[in-house]
Amino acid sequence: MKRRAEELVVFLGPSLPADEARKLARCRVLPPARQGDVWRALALRPRAIALVDGVFEAQPSVWHHELLTAMEAGVAVFGGGSMGALRAAELTAHGMVGVGQIFEWYRDGVLVDDSEVALLHADAEHGYRPLTVPLVNVRHVALRARAARVLAQGQARAMVAAAANLFYQERTWRRVLEAVRPSWPATTRGTWEAWWSKGVEDLKRLDAIACIQAASEFLSSPVPPLPARSPSRSPPSSLVRRRMLVDGVSVVQGAEVSSAQVVAALQREPDSVELAEAGLRRALLAGWARTLGLVPTVEEVKAAEAEWWRQHGVRPTGREEFLLACGLDAPGLRRLCEELALERLALAHAQRLLPDGSSWEEALASEARVRGRWVQVARGLRKAKRSRAR
Known part of the structure; x- marks a missing residue:
């Protein structure tokens, strides 16, 4: 069974209801991103990811390395609204596309605290409905009220300060207004009530919509240009590689299998020690070759890949499915074949690499x-x- 690729994957929670996101674009909506979720989402083979909401505090947040891995694999990654705005501001130089006012505030240093986008919300059963108001929304409303001459500059600043003094799980419009309205003159209260009754904008919602639309427009372009990226980065560190073994997935006949489960099963195999030692020898040889300045050519890496495919007897039409079952993407396969090529180089030059070598x-x-x-x-x-x- 061939797994259908998802064009657009959206991580979404309290910023925008999932049904509204699906009306904006044809997409797969996933819950707010936790650490490892982006790695797992790559098994869906998306062409673009829109990161809007993510968890924090009680659970590990989505990791920068996951987003870098996605971009390295050729996936366009967009961020805005909440956690997506934070990560986009941090990874703009690496090619992540930031969208919306909140992203711009973080990018430009207007905002620096992660808690600006924090809010309390209901669980998945209740659609992640917001229960409190994030500070960025209060800032936005204060700015709009100031522009509409509803509030004076000092009153707008006092509103933001009152909201900032409230813990995010207790910050509601009622409590914010209770803190500032008593100091307003009667004329201001009347003007505010009239303006407020027409409804105020939810900035996180607006930015979430803009983020999803930007990703959708990118995909609908005849030849969508990939976002500009920084120069190729170094191979993942040991910490990242080990984390990927925990959070990664393989896709077999359309179903996901945890990488951690595969590793645990391999450890129970009779030849597990032999496999591990062979892998360590290859890594040591490749690492030693690098320290000696050996670099495989493009042709040597391609030859290693061709030999790898030949050994497994996989035809070109089945390669994508086989890679998914291996828990590999294109960059991962490239790194594996570079290591194979380096091992081959070290073996081929062994007599010259060692004094009086074998x-x-x-x-x-x-x-x-x-x-x-x-x-x-x-x-x-x-x-x-x-x-x-x-």
């Missing part, structure tokens, strides 16, 4: 003795010689 024949003999193959071959040759003598 020849190919010496290495063959050494490993044959370790594995007992030398004795087997020697006995076989002796038996053949005796047979000929008769």
Whole structure:
């Protein structure tokens, strides 16, 4: 069963109801992003990701490395509204596309505190309905009231200050207004009531809509240009690689299998030690080759990849499905093949890389003795010689 790719994946919660997001664009809506969710979403093979909402405080937030991995895999990543605005401001230089006023405030240093977008909301069963108001919304309303001459500059500032003094889980419009309205003259209260009754804008909602629309417009372009990225970054650190083993997924016959479960099952296999030691030897050889300044050519990496596909007997039409089952994306496969090519380079030049290094024949003999193959071959040759003598 071939898994259908999702054009657009949206991480969404209290900023905008999921049904409204689906009316804006054809998309797969996922809950607010936790750490590891973007890595898992890559199994859906999206062309674009719109990150709006994400968890924080009680659960690990979406990691920058996940978003970098997505962009490295050729996925366009957009952010706005809430957690998406924060991460976009931090990763603009790496190619993440920020959308909306909240993103611009963070990018320009107007806002620096993550808590500006925090709010209390209901759970998934109740559609993540907002229960409190985020500080960015109060700032926006104060600015709009000031522009409409509903509030004086000092009154608008006092409103924002009163909201900032409230813990985000207790910040409601009622409590904000209770703190500032007593100080307003009667004329201001009357003007405010008339203006307020017409409804005030929800900035996080507006930015969430803009973020989803920007991602949708990108995908609908005849030839969508990929966002500008910084130069290619270094391979993932050991911390990131280990985390990817925990949070990654493989896709087998349309169903997701946790990478952590695959690793646990491999550890129970009879040849698990042999597999791990072979992988460590390859990593050590490749790392040593790098320290010596060896760099595989594009052709050598392509040759390593072609050999890898040949060994597994995978035809071109089945490669995408096989990669998903391996829990690999294109950059991951490239890194694997670079390591294979480096290992091959180190082996090919072993005699020159080490002082008085072993020849190919010496290495063959050494490993044959370790594995007992030398004795087997020697006995076989002796038996053949005796047979000929008769």
